[in-house]
Amino acid sequence: MSFFLPHVPELPSNLSFDGQVAAITGSNGGLGYEAALQLAQRNIATLILAVRRVDAGQKAKAEILADPIVRKRSTPPKIVVYALDMERPSSIASFADKIYADFSELHILLLNAGLGTLNYVQTPEIHSEQMFQVNFASNVLLGTRLLPLLRATGQRSGTPSHLSLVGSRMARESNTFARKPVAPTINIFDYMNDKARFNGFGRYSDTKMLAALWIAEVAAHVPSSEVIVNGCCPGMTRTGLQSRQPFAVRVLVGAFGVIHRARSAPVGGSVLVNGVSTGKESHGVLVWDMEPKGLEFLQTAEGKRWQKKLWKETLAVTEQWSAGATAEAGLDS
Numbered sequence: 001m002s003f004f005l006p007h008v009p010e011l012p013s014n015l016s017f018d019g020q021v022a023a024i025t026g027s028n029g030g031l032g033y034e035a036a037l038q039l040a041q042r043n044i045a046t047l048i049l050a051v052r053r054v055d056a057g058q059k060a061k062a063e064i065l066a067d068p069i070v071r072k073r074s075t076p077p078k079i080v081v082y083a084l085d086m087e088r089p090s091s092i093a094s095f096a097d098k099i100y101a102d103f104s105e106l107h108i109l110l111l112n113a114g115l116g117t118l119n120y121v122q123t124p125e126i127h128s129e130q131m132f133q134v135n136f137a138s139n140v141l142l143g144t145r146l147l148p149l150l151r152a153t154g155q156r157s158g159t160p161s162h163l164s165l166v167g168s169r170m171a172r173e174s175n176t177f178a179r180k181p182v183a184p185t186i187n188i189f190d191y192m193n194d195k196a197r198f199n200g201f202g203r204y205s206d207t208k209m210l211a212a213l214w215i216a217e218v219a220a221h222v223p224s225s226e227v228i229v230n231g232c233c234p235g236m237t238r239t240g241l242q243s244r245q246p247f248a249v250r251v252l253v254g255a256f257g258v259i260h261r262a263r264s265a266p267v268g269g270s271v272l273v274n275g276v277s278t279g280k281e282s283h284g285v286l287v288w289d290m291e292p293k294g295l296e297f298l299q300t301a302e303g304k305r306w307q308k309k310l311w312k313e314t315l316a317v318t319e320q321w322s323a324g325a326t327a328e329a330g331l332d333s
């Protein structure tokens with residue numbers, strides 16, 4: 001295995017999203033913005049920019065519409081900016097309700113919003129741990145809420161929709177679940193929200209491992225003929241992800257990025273665009289760059305045990321937050 005990140009092949013020049021509706025979380029900057037721009041450059045009909053700062057989303061919308069390639073389109077994309085704060089289940093509920101009120105189809109849901117930090121921060125509404133909430137638990141809730149629309153769109157069009165969660169190969173480093181697994185008797189939600197058990201250095205990897213386990217189990221419940229459910233990992237990319245870190249950490253990560261040849265945001269964004277257009281071979285797995293490689297841990301007995309345990313617990317919590325949502329999504333059987 002090379003120390004340097006491998007070259008990412010370009011997307012096919014004829015890849016087109018003509019006639020499709022896509023929602024992207026965290027699309028005001030970084031990878032989410034790049035993915036939104038590239039979808040617009042490739043003829044997407046409608047883009048839903050789901051952002052927590054609407055002014056930043058409006059700026060992103062203006063920039064996409066001003067892009068020279070987008071301007072060459074015969075019909076510009078329709079772009080709407082909707083508020084979504086992934087720290088607040090109430091915001092997710094309002095966002096999902098608005099999607100159902102305003103759209104009769106959804107071809108792409110790209111769950112991109114995420115963060116990395118070393119500190120324990122409590123979310124304002126339900127007092128959960130921020131990184132666990134944003135990188136994992138809220139994606140579960142939003143994905144579950146919008147699955148019925150994605151499934152119906154796939155059924156109607158005869159072409160599968162895509163639900164893609166921006167994961168990370170950093171999941172391999174998860175101490176809590178993979179390397180030095182904690183006792184299987186814990187409740188995962190209680191454990192991850194407990195300040196006394198928080199480890200800032202391992203938390204990001206843990207949240208991405210949970211996301212990969214969830215994606216694998218959703219894929220077992222949803223036929224790939226309706227929705228292709230996958231994760232995608234762009235590899236180390238130069239974005240604002242480290243902006244919450246202390247200065248010294250940012251310097252270290254920046255230096256590592258130079259040595260490791262971290263990718264530009266447009267290259268990373270192309271990996272996300274691949275994630276929302278790739279085929280059934282990616283169903284349930286993490287796509288590394290453009291390759292549906294998956295995570296070895298998920299093939300082990302330990303991985304499969306965590307996957308089932310997590311599934312049971314996420315169904316219960318999702319029901320608390322949104323009664324009936326798991327059955328509507330067809331995830332309860």
Ligand SMILES: NC(=O)c1ccc[n+]([C@@H]2O[C@H](COP(=O)([O-])OP(=O)(O)OC[C@H]3O[C@@H](n4cnc5c(N)ncnc54)[C@H](OP(=O)(O)O)[C@@H]3O)[C@@H](O)[C@H]2O)c1
Nearest residue numbers: 026030031052085086087112113114235236237239240241
């Ligand atoms: N960069 C990498 O090397 C890399 C590698 C693998 C995977 N990833 C994943 O890629 C995804 C995008 O990260 P990035 O690198 O593009 O980082 P970024 O530049 O920091 O962008 C993160 C996006 O998520 C949004 N976000 C954060 N918390 C949110 C919340 N509570 N509600 C709604 N939106 C929220 C941010 O909004 P604000 O602007 O309002 O903060 C921003 O739009 C993340 O899931 C990350 O884990 C990144």
